[in-house]
Amino acid sequence: MVEIRTATTDDxxxxxxxxxxxxxxxxxxxxxxxxxxxxxPATQAEVWRQRMAASPAPSALLVAIEGGELVGFxxxxxxxxxxxxxxxxxxxxxxxSGVGQALHDALLDEFVGWGCVRAELWVLRGNERAxxxxxxxxxxHDGRTSEHDVGGxxxxxxxYARRL
Numbered sequence: 587m588v589e590i591r592t593a594t595t596d597d598x599x600x601x602x603x604x605x606x607x608x609x610x611x612x613x614x615x616x617x618x619x620x621x622x623x624x625x626x627p628a629t630q631a632e633v634w635r636q637r638m639a640a641s642p643a644p645s646a647l648l649v650a651i652e653g654g655e656l657v658g659f660x661x662x663x664x665x666x667x668x669x670x671x672x673x674x675x676x677x678x679x680x681x682x683s684g685v686g687q688a689l690h691d692a693l694l695d696e697f698v699g700w701g702c703v704r705a706e707l708w709v710l711r712g713n714e715r716a717x718x719x720x721x722x723x724x725x726x727h728d729g730r731t732s733e734h735d736v737g738g739x740x741x742x743x744x745x746y747a748r749r750l
Contacts, residue, residue, distance in 0.1 A: 588685050590692040593647040593659065595638065600656035601649065602631025608675035613736060616712045621737030637661070646696045650676075650685045660689040662697060662705075669697035669750070671707040681715070690723060698750050705750055708734065711742040724748045 593601065606627045613622060638647060642663055650658035658676040662669055671693060676686050697705055707725065709716050717727075730745025 587652070588657075588688050589651040590648055590688055591651065593638075593649045595635070597649050597656055597659075598634045598638070599627070599631045601634045601647070601659050602629070603627040604656060604659060604677050605630035605634070605673075605675050607678055609736065611678040611681075612713055612716065613710060613741075616710055617736045617741055618739050621739035624737035644696075644700045646693060648689060648692050648696070650680075650689050652680070652685065658685045658689050660693045662693045664697060664700040664702050667701065667703045669700065669702035669705045671705055686719065687723075690719075694750060703750050704747060706745060706747045708732065708743040708745055710734070710736075711744050717744075717746075720746050 606625050606629070609617075609625050610622055634647070641647075641661075642665070645661070645663040647661045648659065649656050657680045658674075660671065660674040662671045664670075671690075674686060674689055674693070680686075694705065706728075707720065709720065725746040725748045728745050728747040732743050732745070733740045734743045
């Protein structure tokens with residue numbers, strides 16, 4: 587049974603661990619290996635310390651706990667009627683387990699509670715597993731494209747959106 591709850595600062599080392607492992611697994615072949623090697627549990631924990639300190643309100647960092655272990659997380663922010671899902675990552679061995687779905691659904695509930703009516707996200711171009719997950723959940727590529735830095739490598743990303 588997975589528990590979804592709001593993260594605390596005590597969770598951030600585990601969030602960094604999951605984030606680094608998730609990126610290594612999901613981005614292999616899409617991001618140069620040397621760039622992925624720079625994405626470590628320590629660097630990602632620091633990223634999340636900074637993000638939690640600077641996240642605008644409303645925002646939520648939710649974690650999934652299974653068997654006492656943090657196995658996934660998601661983060662989103664809201665502004666007026668628009669929300670952004672800006673991270674959802676799982677321990678690689680939890681892919682397909684329903685944990686990602688539980689995190690997704692819990693974050694969208696937060697968005698609705700904030701009064702948002704539209705949600706947006708960015709996904710790495712070529713990350714077909716993530717894109718298929720989002721499409722199953724009512725998201726569609728909205729034509730936006732941009733770039734994102736992963737470990738010093740600039741990679742293409744696609745914008746997705748959905749109504750809430």
